[in-house]
Amino acid sequence: MNTKLPYHRYHLALLTSLYDTLRAQSVLMAQVPEESNLLFLERFEELIAQLEAGDQDALYSGQEVICQVITRYPQVAHLIPRDLLWYFGGDCLHYMPDEEIAQYQLLDEHQAEAEARGEEFDWEQARQLLMQQAVRGS
Incomplete structure (x- = not known):
């Protein structure tokens, strides 16, 4: 059984939602030439x-695309789910504070432990x- 499949589907759904949001953002068209926008969306x-x-x-392509969203369209960078930054990793991690990276590392450890026991892991x-625990603890 592929226990990582729900994890990838979850992130694919986030990515698809982000894509749909970017396509719907008319503000993008005003700040970047239309042809450039179309090529990026393709x-x-x-x-x-x-x-x-x-x-x-x-x-690897995902790292580039997510980083380009941040640099090309900073006005919508806040719309990128944090999970996508972690999912793609690499250069995307530069946009995450150390405390947040530590939380995602802990999640990865929990996921690995659950998979080692043969259990399902609901990432979301x-x-x-x-x-929620982090918010209560601060």
Whole structure:
């Protein structure tokens, strides 16, 4: 059984939602030439297709796409789910504070422990619980 499949589906759904949000943002068209926007959105769409097909090399492309969203469209960077920064890793981690990275590392450890026991791991639920504990602890 592939226990990572729900994890990837969850992040693919976040990525697809981000894509739909960016497409709907008319503010993007005003600050970047239209042709450039269209090419970027095509590349974003290709990334989603590659991930849907299970292409693990697409994770590297994902780093580039997410980082480009932040640099090209800073006015919508806050719309990027933090989970996507962690999922793609690499250069995306530069946009996360150390405390947040530590929380995601803990989540990864919990996931690995659950998988070692042969148990399902609900990433989204575990993340929400951990973030709630962090808020209460501060």
